[in-house]
Amino acid sequence: MSTIALPHQERGASFWRLVELVGCYVLGLLWIMPLLYAVWMAIHPPEYEVRFDLFAPLTLDNFIAAWSAAPFARYFFNTFVLISVILVAQFVICTLAAYAFxxxxxxxxTVIFMLILLQLMVMPxxxxxxxxxxMVRLGLVDTVLAMGLPYMASAFGIFLLRQAFLTVPKELDDAARVEGAGSVGVLLxxxxxxxxPVYVAYGLVSVSYHWNNLLWPLVITNSVSTRPLTVGLQVFASPDQGVQWSIISAAALMTSAxxxxxxLLFQRQFVQSFMRAGIK
Incomplete structure (x- = not known):
């Protein structure tokens, strides 16, 4: 049987696709290695932090010690309240602003929209x-509201939703208005x-940012009753207790899980929303 030789261009394209695939696997491995190492330290006794043993005993003592070392229940509650308040406010404000633009x-x-986009260049x-x-003038220091108030409007959210709304055909507006819907009805x-899908993607971005935000909550909070998870993790870096990496890894896994x-649940909507919004 005779073989059909691939054209030179097709062979070149196949080679670069292979290079791209290998590169993706290498980058994925580099990304996941620290996570796997943290999992290893969290589920093994401290003496196995730097020594790999396939038959090392498994334990949940590090998670129990981490949970007991700090009021994690309160930290989780404060974080969920903070994330919920910020996300609801951002959805309402960004939706109304994006619909108007x-x-x-x-x-x-145009000038107002450009000013909003300029905020993306200003570091918090x-x-x-x-x-x-x-916050001091408002009397809100050391409150959950103080942590969330500066972030309740988002230039990125306005831009992202505006891009999504621009793709909606205007004929749907006319059809809804013929049915008697007003401006708010058409929007909703x-x-x-x-x-x-755009709301899901933006929600993940917003939640991820505020879940991991450390500097502003650290500055504005003073008591355990208002601290979120990121500030609460600082207790494990205390010089008095020393650095216990196995317990720190367990605490970090609990907060990032x-x-x-x-x-993992919304990754498809996350990718599709950015594709629909034209963002690369």
Whole structure:
């Protein structure tokens, strides 16, 4: 039987696809190695932190010690309340703003939208002192509301939802208005359902950022009753107790597990939403 030789261009394309695939596997391995090492230290006794033994005994003592060393139940509660308040406020504010920029014409629209986009270039740390002074004047220092108030409006969320709303055909607006829906009805019945994957993706980004945010909660909180998980983890770095990496790994896994599970459940919507919004 005679073999058919592949054209030179096809062989070159196959080679680069193979290189790309190998590169993805290498990067994935580099990303997952620290996580696997943290899991190894968390489920084994401290003497196996730097010594690999396939038959090392498994234990949950590190998780029990980590949970007992700090009021994790309170930290989890504060974090969930903080994330929920920020996410609900961002969804409402960003949805209304994005709908206005996508479907209404008003004076200064372009300038205002450009000013909003400029906020993406401002690091939150730049506003740290001024935000703290504002919270002091409002009497909100050491409260969950103070941690979330500076983040309840998001320039990125407005931009992302505006991009999604622009893809909705205007004929759907007309059809909804013929049925008697007003502006709010059109928004809730047409735009919000069609942008559901975008809401999921933005929600994951927002939750991930505020779940891992450390500097602002560390500055604005003073008591255990208001601290989130990121600030609570600082107790394991105390010089008095020393650094116990097995317990720190267990605590870190407990705090990061909800985010990992959320991303695994919604990873398809996360990728598709950015593709639909035209963001690369």
């Amino acid at each position: 996508a479907r209404y014409e008003f004076k200064g629209k 740390e730049v506003l740290l002192v001024e935000n703290y002074r504002t 019945r047409v735009y919000v359902p069609l942008a559901r 909800p985010l990992l599970i959320a991303f």
